[in-house]
Amino acid sequence: MSFIDTKRNPGLSITSVCVYCGSSNQALQPFKQLAKDVSTALAQRKMRIVYGGGHVGLMGIVADAALEAGTKVIGIIPEHIRAQEVQHMGLTELHVVPDMHTRKRMMVERADAFVILPGGMGTLDEAFEILTWKKLKLHNKPVVLFNAYGYWDHLVALIDHAVEQGFEQPSVRAYFKVVTDMNSMFAALESQEAPPMPPITGRM
Ligand code: AMP
Numbered sequence: 001m002s003f004i005d006t007k008r009n010p011g012l013s014i015t016s017v018c019v020y021c022g023s024s025n026q027a028l029q030p031f032k033q034l035a036k037d038v039s040t041a042l043a044q045r046k047m048r049i050v051y052g053g054g055h056v057g058l059m060g061i062v063a064d065a066a067l068e069a070g071t072k073v074i075g076i077i078p079e080h081i082r083a084q085e086v087q088h089m090g091l092t093e094l095h096v097v098p099d100m101h102t103r104k105r106m107m108v109e110r111a112d113a114f115v116i117l118p119g120g121m122g123t124l125d126e127a128f129e130i131l132t133w134k135k136l137k138l139h140n141k142p143v144v145l146f147n148a149y150g151y152w153d154h155l156v157a158l159i160d161h162a163v164e165q166g167f168e169q170p171s172v173r174a175y176f177k178v179v180t181d182m183n184s185m186f187a188a189l190e191s192q193e194a195p196p197m198p199p200i201t202g203r204m
Contacts (some may be wrong), residue, residue: 014142014189016074017042018050018111020126021058022119023085031118034148035061038117041182043069050111052103053077053094054085058117063088076106104129113142113189116176118151127155134175143176144188152178 019042021035035058042049049066052059053075066073072092077085078100088094097103104126116127133139145152156178162168177188 014047014112016048016050016110016112017189018107018114019062019117020114020119020123020130021051021062021117022123023052023054023057023059024120025057027058027118030149031058031151032061034058034146035117036065037182038062038115038146038185039065040069041186042066042115043071045186046071048072048074048092050074050076050107052085052107053088053091053096054081055088056086058119059085060088062117063091067091074110076103076110078103108133108139108141111141114144115185115189116143116145116152118146118148124155131172131175135172142189144185145176145178146185147178147180 019039022031039049039062043066048071049062051062051073054060054077055063063073063075067090073088075088075091075094076097077087077094078097080099082096087096095106097106107126108130114130116123116130119126127143127145130139130143134141134143145155147153147156159168159172163170163172177184179185179188
């Protein structure tokens with residue numbers, strides 16, 4: 001059962017958004033502001049936030065902003081990094097799980113869509129996992145890459161490179177939307193449709 005009254009989200013089928021983002025406190029201030037603005041905007045649309053459960057870096061900012069704006073925040077954190085990522089003590093729900101794989105699976109299960117903010121290796125891992133799971137048809141939920149200040153330009157270029165070199169099919173580009181502002185983010189979350197099934201070729 002959804003925590004959110006979907007009637008308050010007319011025309012929008014998503015009520016729960018998983019936010020992937022960096023855990024580093026050293027992130028530059030514009031990225032911290034972005035995390036706050038994105039989370040506040042999602043909360044104002046009555047969307048529940050699902051994230052990694054920590055109180056560090058952009059993750060902590062996302063959680064604090066969403067709680068402050070009055071929405072529910074679900075954190076999922078593995079036992080062995082509770083101290084490292086400073087488990088958030090004020091969440092609506094905090095699930096302590098045995099390992100990273102359980103965390104990542106639960107985050108995917110509990111979200112209707114995914115927003116990827118700037119982050120480091122962990123965020124990259126999560127971004128690629130959600131895209132490869134989409135490619136493997138393990139889910140078909142919207143994935144939005146928030147390319148603030150060109151942070152993800154290299155990632156987009158790398159995926160284009162993989163297509164150009166024959167390691168990915170062009171259809172992979174339909175698995176995610178790249179946005180640079182809040183309105184585009186909501187448009188992508190609201191409009192994204194299931195990508196066409198990739199053709200089965202000798203390469204696959
Ligand atoms: P980062 O982008 O590296 O700051 O990490 C962001 C989030 O990804 C944090 O919650 C990390 O716990 C998580 N993370 C870090 N390393 C990994 C990994 N190897 N696999 C999956 N998640 C990770």
